[in-house]
Amino acid sequence: MLPFTLVGRLRYILERQLVKGAHYQLMVVAIFIGLISLIGGWLAWPSAAADMPLADSVWWAFLRLTDPGYLGDDEGIWRRIVSTALTVMGYVVFMGTLVAIMTRWLISSMTTLEQGLTPVTIRNHVVILGWTNRTIPLIREILDTSGGIQRLLLAKETKRVRLVILADEVNTERMQELRDEPGIGRHGKHIILRSGTALQPEALHRVACMQAAVVMIPGRSQGGSDLVTGDMETIKALLTLQAHAHLTKQPPPYVVAEVDDVRKVNIMRRAYKGPLEILASDAIVSRLMAQSIIHPGLPEFFGEVMSVHEGNEFYVRSSDGCQGMSLAEVAAACPAAIVCGLMRPDDDEWVSMLNAPSSETVGPGDKLVMLAREYADANPVQKRGDKLRLLERPAISYPSVTAGVNREVRVLILGWNNRLPALIDELASYSPQRFRVQLLSTLDETKQREAMSRYSERTALIGCEHMQGDFMLESLLKPVLTRDWDSILLISSDQLGSGEEADARAMVGYMVVDELLKGLEKKPQLLLELSDPSNEALVARNRGECIISPMILSHLMAQIAQRRELSLVIEELFTAGGPEILYRSQADYPMHSVNNFADLEAVAALQGETAMGVYRHEPDDAGRRLQLNPARDVPLKLKQGDQLVILTTIAAVHG
Structure with a gap:
């Protein structure tokens, strides 16, 4: 040396x-x-x-x-x-x-x-922990001037939305991305970016979580090889928030968190003792897919009521001013909305009463569930002279629409992601309906079966045929398509490096399948799942056959942040048994007296159901078939093949 x-x-x-x-x-x-x-x-x-x-x-x-x-x-x-x-x-x-x-x-x-390392010094703001494919749609929902977050902040006596986002990286490119996003643009000046992750206690202090009106934790997609999943980060953030609230002797903030695995919900509730609402993304998306397989056409319904598009959505409104009135009387005072039912308090819980009898009386503390285009349209106390006719809806619970059906529903699933076991588990809940499923994926067949068995024992009730291969190869795909399928589902894989790559494969696969099925007299239902919200414009005309899960989850998160009870409404509507949305044939109703939507409401009410709209057999120029909550005095002009959108009550329960 x-x-x-x-x-x-x-x-x-x-x-x-x-x-x-x-x-x-x-x-x-x-x-x-x-x-x-x-x-x-x-x-x-x-x-x-x-x-x-x-x-x-x-x-x-x-x-x-x-x-x-x-x-x-x-x-x-x-x-x-x-x-x-x-x-x-x-x-x-x-x-x-x-x-x-x-x-x-x-x-x-x-x-x-510019890195955003300085702690913010504001109160009653909205915090988003994490930059994922859900973040941009969530920001658009929050900045929507008619959205529920605006009303939440008004209740906190805050004049405007101040949004703080905790991102793993803060730079000028990310700010430019916000400014270029439609629906954000000039509102970007109200957005504050701070760097860090939910795993860092100092980062949670940096965004002033303890002083926030609501803290949102969106999920992130991950591959099967990730050791630190988004669910782990979410649980760690909840533990940190709980510990910080205990040390500072402050009340923990209201948190809306997304979890990718519904089996971790109980762990999250143990980690956080403050006000908490949890969205289990695998359960929600699998329920929407299962409903779409059983009732083709429902994806367009989901796309309208569970996204930021113009159209109708569910509102949970206070019943102040209408206690003692019947649901029929409340509905008659709301000509631009559809009264879907009640939410009734029961100690610290809520009881959902969707599609309730029209004679049900609104009690103290009840909340009204309505479908409307605008929040103002769902006002149960409206000073208007034009009253609708009083509906007569008795309490009727129909047997399961699948009961006694011996024919199997044959489903072909192309691709693989971590939510597939949850979908199979959800299909198993629709007993006694039988399903036959074939999976075609590049994932090894043994790993496919292991993932199914690990998720739940109930997945064994569904007959699944596993096949390893790339569905992009026409020579492999063409023989598979010769079978008589009822539904073909193309899903966005989480095994690739990015959502853009996964969606590109899914969309090209959709076009390949559609081309190979050309000429068939009876084509199966094609259902496409996407994971990148930026691809929405590419499928605008086929929205009735597409589920963009990040947009739906972001919309639900923003709405539940304003009304916690809405999570129970969604769970009731999109699970087997109980209140369900169905597309029904005109032949199921006495249509000879039906001219407009008001007539349809009256006919459906007599059978114990709530009319929601019409699903047209032929799409309009914009590619839309669904007409929810149409004007009651305009003729429906129903044609052959048009279906009725109905909220009904099914007696069947989970098997």
Whole structure:
């Protein structure tokens, strides 16, 4: 080993000081300026006047070092040589080095500020923990001026939405992405980005979670090989929020969290004792898919009532001002809305009473569930003179529409993601309906079966045929399509690197399948699942055959943040048994007296059901078939093949 040299030691000491930051760098430069002035003054001192002290000579050197304007005042060769050397060194050390240090310090400070490391000092704001494929749709929902978040903040006496997002990386590209997004644009000035993850306690403090009106934790898609899943991050964030609330003796904030695996819901409730609503994405999406397989056409219904598109959505409204009235009387006072039922308090829980009898009386504390285009249309106390006819809806519970049906529903699933076992489990709940499922995926057949068996024992009730292969190969896909399928489902895989890649495969696969099925007299239902909201515009005309899960989940999260009871409404509507949305044939009703939607409501009510709209056999110019909550006085002009959208009550329960 070579011995340390003096130059090496000095360089090491200098380097250790320079890396400590701008303050130490300026101190080092000041020392150099002092040394150069001292040496320059000492060298020029012999040529100075006889009575000039050394201190004045050092000051003379310092002036030449810092200001080149003194260079022409000196006389004598030696004095001019020293003065010139000092002036040149002044350009390098004094001006160049100082400007470089100050410039780098300013750039570094601006970069640090742009990274969003400064804790926010606001209250009653909305916090989103994490930047995922759900975040952009969620921001659009929150910034919607007619949305429920606006009303939540008004209740907190906050004048405008202030949105704080915790992202793993904050940069100008991400801010530009927000500004370029339709529906956000100019509202981007109300969005504050902070860097960090939900795994970091200091990051949760950085976004002031304890002072927030609501904290939202969207899920993130992950591959099967991820060791730290989004659910783990969510549980860790809940534990940190609970611990921080305990240490600071503050009430924990209201949290709306998404979990990818419904089996972790109980763990999340143990981790957080504050107000908490949980969206189990695998359960919600699998329920929507199962309903879509059993009742083709429902994806367009989901796309309207569970996304930010123009159209109708469910509202949970206070019943103040209408206690003691019957549901029929409330419905008669709301000509632009459909009264779907009640939410009734039961201790600390809520009881859902959808499709309730029209004679049901609104009690104290009850909330009304309505379908309407605007929040104002769902106002149960409206000062209007035009009253609708009173509906007569008795309490009728129909047997399961699948009861006694011996024919199997044959389903072909192309692709694989982590939600497929939940879908199979959900299909098993629709007993006694029988399903025959074939899975075609690049995932190994053994791993497919293991994932099914690990999820639940109930998946064994569904007959599944597993096949390994790439559905993009027409030579492999064509023989599979020759079977008589009722539904073909193409799903967005979570085994690829990004949602864009997964959706590209799913959409191209959809086109390949549609082309191979061309010419068939009876084509199966094609159902496409996408995971990237930016692909929405590509499937606008086929929205009735597409489920964009991030948009649906984001809409639900934003709505449940405003009305916690809405989660129970969604669970009731999209699970087997109880209240369900069905598309029914006109032959099921006495249609001879039906001219407009008001007539249809009256006919459906007599059979114990709630009419919601019409599903047309032929799409309009925009590719839409669904007409929810149409004007009651406009003729329906029903044609052959048109179906009725009905809210009914099914007696069957989960098997």
